[in-house]
Amino acid sequence: MPIGVDEWVAQHGDRHDAGTGWRRAAARLDRRVGWWPRLALALLVGLIFGQLASNVNVETVAVNSLIYAILALGLNIAVGWTGLLDLGYVAFFGFGAYGYAIFSSHALGTGGVGGAPLPSIESIPIVLVAAGTFGAAIGMMSLRVSGDYLAIVTLFVGQAFVEFVNNVDPGTLGGVNGLYGLNPIHGFGGQIITPIGYYYFALIVCAVLMGLLHMLDNSRTGRAWKAVREDELAAEAMTIPTGAVKVMAISFGAVVGALAGTIFAAQQDNVFPTNFTANILILIYACLVLGGAGSIAGAVLGGIVVTAGEQMVSSPTDAGYLFYGLIVLALVLKVRPWRMLGAVIAATIALGVVLHAIVGAISSSAVAGSPGSGGWIGSLVSHWVIVPSKAVGYGNVLYILMICMVFALIHVRERYRLALLVPTIYVAACCWESRLIVNPSITAQILIGAILIATMAARPQGLLGSMRVEVV
Amino acid sequence: MHEFIQTLINGLTTGFLYALIALGYSMVYGVLKLLNFAHGDLYMVGAYIGYFVIQWFGGPQAVSIPVPLLVVIMFLLAGTGAGALGVLIERFAYRPLRTAPRIAPLITALGVSFILENSVLLLFGGFTRSYSTPSFISFSTGIHIGSVDIDSVQITIFVVSIVMMYGLMVLVHRTTLGKSMRAVASDREAAEMLGIDVNRTIAYTFFIGSAMAGVAGVMSGLAFNQISNTIGFLAGLQAFTAAVVGGIGSIPGAMIGGLFIGICESFASSYISSEYTDLIVFGILIVTLLIRPTGLFARPALQKV
Numbered sequence: 001m002p003i004g005v006d007e008w009v010a011q012h013g014d015r016h017d018a019g020t021g022w023r024r025a026a027a028r029l030d031r032r033v034g035w036w037p038r039l040a041l042a043l044l045v046g047l048i049f050g051q052l053a054s055n056v057n058v059e060t061v062a063v064n065s066l067i068y069a070i071l072a073l074g075l076n077i078a079v080g081w082t083g084l085l086d087l088g089y090v091a092f093f094g095f096g097a098y099g100y101a102i103f104s105s106h107a108l109g110t111g112g113v114g115g116a117p118l119p120s121i122e123s124i125p126i127v128l129v130a131a132g133t134f135g136a137a138i139g140m141m142s143l144r145v146s147g148d149y150l151a152i153v154t155l156f157v158g159q160a161f162v163e164f165v166n167n168v169d170p171g172t173l174g175g176v177n178g179l180y181g182l183n184p185i186h187g188f189g190g191q192i193i194t195p196i197g198y199y200y201f202a203l204i205v206c207a208v209l210m211g212l213l214h215m216l217d218n219s220r221t222g223r224a225w226k227a228v229r230e231d232e233l234a235a236e237a238m239t240i241p242t243g244a245v246k247v248m249a250i251s252f253g254a255v256v257g258a259l260a261g262t263i264f265a266a267q268q269d270n271v272f273p274t275n276f277t278a279n280i281l282i283l284i285y286a287c288l289v290l291g292g293a294g295s296i297a298g299a300v301l302g303g304i305v306v307t308a309g310e311q312m313v314s315s316p317t318d319a320g321y322l323f324y325g326l327i328v329l330a331l332v333l334k335v336r337p338w339r340m341l342g343a344v345i346a347a348t349i350a351l352g353v354v355l356h357a358i359v360g361a362i363s364s365s366a367v368a369g370s371p372g373s374g375g376w377i378g379s380l381v382s383h384w385v386i387v388p389s390k391a392v393g394y395g396n397v398l399y400i401l402m403i404c405m406v407f408a409l410i411h412v413r414e415r416y417r418l419a420l421l422v423p424t425i426y427v428a429a430c431c432w433e434s435r436l437i438v439n440p441s442i443t444a445q446i447l448i449g450a451i452l453i454a455t456m457a458a459r460p461q462g463l464l465g466s467m468r469v470e471v472v
Numbered sequence: 473m474h475e476f477i478q479t480l481i482n483g484l485t486t487g488f489l490y491a492l493i494a495l496g497y498s499m500v501y502g503v504l505k506l507l508n509f510a511h512g513d514l515y516m517v518g519a520y521i522g523y524f525v526i527q528w529f530g531g532p533q534a535v536s537i538p539v540p541l542l543v544v545i546m547f548l549l550a551g552t553g554a555g556a557l558g559v560l561i562e563r564f565a566y567r568p569l570r571t572a573p574r575i576a577p578l579i580t581a582l583g584v585s586f587i588l589e590n591s592v593l594l595l596f597g598g599f600t601r602s603y604s605t606p607s608f609i610s611f612s613t614g615i616h617i618g619s620v621d622i623d624s625v626q627i628t629i630f631v632v633s634i635v636m637m638y639g640l641m642v643l644v645h646r647t648t649l650g651k652s653m654r655a656v657a658s659d660r661e662a663a664e665m666l667g668i669d670v671n672r673t674i675a676y677t678f679f680i681g682s683a684m685a686g687v688a689g690v691m692s693g694l695a696f697n698q699i700s701n702t703i704g705f706l707a708g709l710q711a712f713t714a715a716v717v718g719g720i721g722s723i724p725g726a727m728i729g730g731l732f733i734g735i736c737e738s739f740a741s742s743y744i745s746s747e748y749t750d751l752i753v754f755g756i757l758i759v760t761l762l763i764r765p766t767g768l769f770a771r772p773a774l775q776k777v
Contacts, residue, residue, distance in 0.1 A: 156709065
């Protein structure tokens, strides 16, 4: 049983709400199936997905999802289990990628190994051991500095890594141009070159890693990590060697991060300093936080959901599904009872249709623009949202208005909230269609920031994390 | 020798900027025990507000009002704008998490910083904008001692920063608001029990700290001419180092730490290499934390069980 979680108390609400009939049976089945069968099931789903995926784009996104899932798994060791806010994690990712790149290209030139690339079966273990040592060195800092200071020192480590590969020895590390033309992962006479090959490779690595981490989670070390997270002083009083435990957590995380880096470099065929900036760090954090820090399944789910979501935003057709789907989902979860939900949706649709008709009657150029969404959603909303022919300035104003309305929504009393919800959704939709969807990369970044804030405010334990109950 | 003094003067210019940002960091850390990662982005927002003030009054080539008045308006608007934004961020992002585990507001702060940076990118574009300071403030006016130049922008920065820091010292040590800020910083619960309006005090602290960051943003625009949506991250990091070197939570510490980091950076870039300045600042941070984990000016805190 995880330390610090009184499971019986935590599940009290669930037992109460269990209900009858099929929901109860499902809940009982859910309790009976153990962890290992679930992992096998997830792996099976992954393998079937690989068989069904026929499009190279889908396969590339799937590989990226798995890489971020592995990254989130590694970050989870330090952040989720040990409670150390490691903001230099992206340096380990970069370390693995650059390590693989150096050994798999002619980067070492005349020195080193004579310029010949090493087979992956040798280079990956070398990189992982080196990453573990690097991680331990960074982890040593956690012996002297703790809490927020550790966060800022590690943030600097991440920054320093980018500066380092940018400036030091451009002959070997490539400087701003990065390293390219890397050998794919090869060994035992074969090599992996297709995206689907990397998908299966990453899937198996991810599954094996999940198994190992699960065993680690339930081991003596895993318990020690969680003891340090809950109360370092008490853990020390219980004779847990807190220093060694913390160094180990960061070092293990570094190994996992570097492993993700090697797959990333091999699959992408090149590495650049800009692949390892603070933006990527925040993306990894979003994966872990959304999925649920402290949970293996949560980290993997977060990695897949965030990467797939980011991909969906950049396609005009899928972005519509994502945006309107999330709004409807949030309404269904938050607005009770059902007739209020129906009233809110009906009022929003009516408001849009009426406003569109009025504005269209006054000036036809004010509704001349076409919504950014493609597909059937785009044609459906084209008579609902107001998109003028010059949408950029209008969209910017709406963006600020939308943020102000969200603030107002949080601020007003409960009974006015539903009334304000209707115009807020409408403004958000207009802003989305006229401005946000036009710049998918920026929108994705803003959404990632919003995920971090919203998860922390609404459900700090994430999607799959366990609710923590104070045991008095 | 004159090169040495010139480097020192340039270092002081950046140093005062860092000190102003570091003060906000330090004050917020004092009352909330929160690393406000979004603080550097408020500095960036301040720089943008200053830029739009210049555009509003006819652009750098044809300023329609006297230049000193323009600079004053820039400082005032950037200060109030960034300050108000800081208060909003505190109210809507950090206040709901007062009682949450320590890690939750930190991650929220990362998210806020990310949203601010990208919102500015969305609204104003990603290209670097220029204040074009030389077209309305002549760099040649100022003080010249031998071959050492202190131009008028640098003089403005020195004077405004010193006045603001002095004002802050008076505020913290002589007024009721300052007293309640110190009380909240030393023990929030006890302060609340003594009838201090904690929420209001924290809001004021955010306003003052963010306003100083906003003013620093305008100064950076005037002095270095170039602003973009990413300047906040690095400046925030350097300023945080300044706050830590001085001892976080200590106001004189933040000032001296800021000046120290600024001067170190200036010397490093003119005598060693400009590419490694960040690594050198990082080195200073590590050494400070290893030798004196609580900084140069803060008293070591006892951990109570």
